[in-house]
Amino acid sequence: MSDAHDADMKRWGFATKAIHGPGGPDPRTGAVSQPIYQTSTFAFKNAEAGAGIFAGEEDGYVYTRISNPTVNALEQTMALLEGGEAGVAFASGMAATSAVIFALCNAGQNIVLCEPVYGGTHSLAESVLPRVGIKPRMIDALDLDLVRDSIDENTGLIWIETPANPTLKVVDIAAIAQIAAEKSVPMAVDNTFATPFYQNPLDLGATLVIHSCTKYISGHGDVVAGMVVTDKAMGEKIRMESLREIGGCLGPFDAFLLIRGLKTLPIRMIHHSENAALIADYLAANPKVERVDYPGRNDHPQHEIAARQMSGFGGMVTFYIKGGRAEGARFLNNLRLCTLAVSLGDADTLIEHPASMTHSTYAADELLQFGITENLIRISVGLESMDDIKEDLDQGFSMI
Numbered sequence: 202m203s204d205a206h207d208a209d210m211k212r213w214g215f216a217t218k219a220i221h222g223p224g225g226p227d228p229r230t231g232a233v234s235q236p237i238y239q240t241s242t243f244a245f246k247n248a249e250a251g252a253g254i255f256a257g258e259e260d261g262y263v264y265t266r267i268s269n270p271t272v273n274a275l276e277q278t279m280a281l282l283e284g285g286e287a288g289v290a291f292a293s294g295m296a297a298t299s300a301v302i303f304a305l306c307n308a309g310q311n312i313v314l315c316e317p318v319y320g321g322t323h324s325l326a327e328s329v330l331p332r333v334g335i336k337p338r339m340i341d342a343l344d345l346d347l348v349r350d351s352i353d354e355n356t357g358l359i360w361i362e363t364p365a366n367p368t369l370k371v372v373d374i375a376a377i378a379q380i381a382a383e384k385s386v387p388m389a390v391d392n393t394f395a396t397p398f399y400q401n402p403l404d405l406g407a408t409l410v411i412h413s414c415t416k417y418i419s420g421h422g423d424v425v426a427g428m429v430v431t432d433k434a435m436g437e438k439i440r441m442e443s444l445r446e447i448g449g450c451l452g453p454f455d456a457f458l459l460i461r462g463l464k465t466l467p468i469r470m471i472h473h474s475e476n477a478a479l480i481a482d483y484l485a486a487n488p489k490v491e492r493v494d495y496p497g498r499n500d501h502p503q504h505e506i507a508a509r510q511m512s513g514f515g516g517m518v519t520f521y522i523k524g525g526r527a528e529g530a531r532f533l534n535n536l537r538l539c540t541l542a543v544s545l546g547d548a549d550t551l552i553e554h555p556a557s558m559t560h561s562t563y564a565a566d567e568l569l570q571f572g573i574t575e576n577l578i579r580i581s582v583g584l585e586s587m588d589d590i591k592e593d594l595d596q597g598f599s600m601i
């Protein structure tokens with residue numbers, strides 16, 4: 202790319218970057234849409250060139266588990282959008298999560314995990330990591346002294362997820378990043394709920410950003426994928442250790458779908474947020490609802506932190522139905538438009554009961570400790586007509 206292109210790219214707004222990426226049209230063919238390089242392996246020009254690539258003396262593709270032009274185009278666009286130097290794509294958000302943990306933590310070390318987090322991340326930390334000698338320390342990161350006191354010379358990584366799944370608790374990325382920097386410990390932020398459109402943790406001092414691209418990056422509920430964005434050296438370490446050796450690579454066709462999804466990320470996020478804000482207000486005014494949590498509302502307990510570190514509040518709304526599990530089940534069983542399903546970030550409104558579904562990996566006392574109560578319902582507000590979503594929720598509530 203020319204110097205003029207690099208200068209243009211620095212000036213571009215988010216939507217332009219999301220649509221064009223850093224590479225522009227395919228350099229080999231001029232194709233404007235990203236071609237799908239659906240190949241497992243790549244021919245070397247000659248024996249010397251092949252050996253040179255393996256020795257790291259020459260650039261070139263070797264094998265799609267390590268890198269692929271379609272997947273690289275996605276990685277570079279995500280790095281551009283998050284303000285990082287390198288992206289590494291994975292076959293799922295959990296593959297990206299475990300890749301980061303295994304790249305940064307060794308047996309005998311601990312990971313400080315700021316709760317709550319996605320149920321899969323929680324059970325990875327609680328059930329899998331101890332088997333390989335990595336101890337999880339689950340803490341409430343609203344207490345910054347506790348964050349500081351939980352880090353010791355054996356801490357390999359601090360992990361936060363904000364807004365958190367499913368409670369939408371917001372933690373202060375910059376404040377925790379400062380503690381991490383004082384203690385020289387890397388910090389990872391799961392940015393799945395906010396997306397790079399509304400929050401850039403690297404700008405706030407994080408070392409790595411993780412996404413489940415399955416969600417808003419895809420936006421259409423048709424891909425499972427993950428991404429890590431970080432600096433060049435860390436990106437190379439994660440690619441070589443966690444991708445090349447552990448092997449959870451993303452396929453080229455899925456990368457193509459995500460590149461296509463990214464082009465509409467800004468307009469989708471704006472519409473998701475508008476719809477979510479309206480649904481949050483509707484729920485707050487509903488006598489059958491005990492409480493609503495949406496980071497954009499003034500009554501969200503960490504609204505001030507959210508307003509400082511996010512430029513918009515996203516499409517997720519959590520509410521606590523009056524009554525308990527039985528009332529929640531009756532409400533969910535009577536919905537006709539909102540789909541009872543896990544996952545989030547799709548054009549369709551998805552609704553679920555975290556305590557018995559996405560977060561059923563938490564023990565009963567942990568659910569209570571981290572605020573994932575039996576009457577908590579999570580909505581991923583979709584892009585449908587607002588009146589239709591409200592009408593469906595109304596008729597669900599009318600059954601209790």
Ligand SMILES: Cc1ncc(COP(=O)(O)O)c(C=O)c1O
Nearest residue numbers: 293294295319366393413415426
């Ligand atoms: C916040 C968050 N992080 C990570 C994951 C895991 O992603 P995946 O399902 O793509 O493995 C999820 C899945 O729901 C999630 O909600």
